Amino acid sequence: MSNQSKLSPLAAHLCSRIKDEGSLPFSEYMAECLYHPEYGYYKSSGSRIGKYGDFFTSSSVHALFGRLIARQLIQMAQILGDKSFQVVEQGPGEGHLALDVLDTISAEAPEVYDRLSYTLLELNPQNKTRQARRLQSHANRINWCDKQSWSIPSGCFLSNELVDAFPVEIIEKQHEAFSQVYISCNQEKQFVEEFRTADPKILDYFKWLGVGPEKGNRAEVNLAAPRWMREVGSMIQKGFVITIDYGYPSEELYAPHRRGGTLMCYHRHQADDNPYERPGEKDITAHIDFSALMKAGKEVGLSPSWFGEQYRFLLGLGFIEELIRLQAQITDEQEAMALRMTLKNLIMPDTGMGETFKVLVQQKNVAQCKLLCDRPIRDVSMTHFQF
């Protein structure tokens, strides 16, 4: 960027904010890039997910993902056994997951469908319109709420790839002290990093967490995530929370080898680590800390009931059996191969979403129970299975 006239409207807005207020903590820069009411990545009108967007999510890969989650929800509704069962999904994107969940519950458990209400917590009005169109056949089961005005007397709170989009702080541990990244704008109108003594909130966070980055390493701190978890937990009287996202427990997130942190940007299926180019046009994300979510959840009565890799979660819920069933319906070998290649993405560790993605299930005021996802892999029959 060489002069103001070539700046995008969001870059110009950021430069003028920095001029008026001074450098911004990285979390504020990221919040503007993702959520600025007019120019933010998640506020603009285009679709971000799928082949013509910037990235795929598991729910946009194949309906099987939502179908298996629906099976877990059906069991939860049966365990809870109340007159009504609320599912609240935050960050529903294009509504793929909601559609596959609702289709499956209506087909496989009509008695649960009859007592189901499905609430979508959505920020973007254009997404809402697309969700309403996609979910037309379930119009009498769905509603939209803003994030303060929902509650779950008995049910499940669900999110897929939400928490990784919460604005993070970036810190570096230099010697024994933490420095925090602030963003300023130089003469050429480029965004540059400045280091300042870290906000005491960040030091308090690491004291609370009991784990932190190694000397010399750069890392992200998602202060909003535990806050969000406490809010979610306090709005549930009885039920479960399912959080699906990429991330690690604290020890792994802040492990010595992770020297540069986990911040990533996505634009048209290309990943890069430069959030300062094309602000507002790229998704900016960071891996989440599942230990922080578990710890914050416990403070509001949510105890962890299951935590593990997405591939274990899906295998427990019947991924292989469903794959065999779907393949049996296809006579054309090329089509069968295409199906296998697509579904592979959901469970493969290295190239797919199977391992980096984790699933955390928590419960509140629910008696001890064995969840379907907890079925050990050794009990999954691999007869007739091939990839």
Ligand SMILES: C[S@@+](CC[C@H](N)C(=O)[O-])C[C@H]1O[C@@H](n2cnc3c(N)ncnc32)[C@H](O)[C@@H]1O
């Ligand atoms: C990566 S997309 C995932 C979409 C969807 N869950 C899926 O599986 O395809 C992240 C979504 O979270 C939404 N989002 C981000 N922050 C949010 C917030 N604070 N409240 C509600 N939605 C939010 C974005 O608008 C976007 O639709």
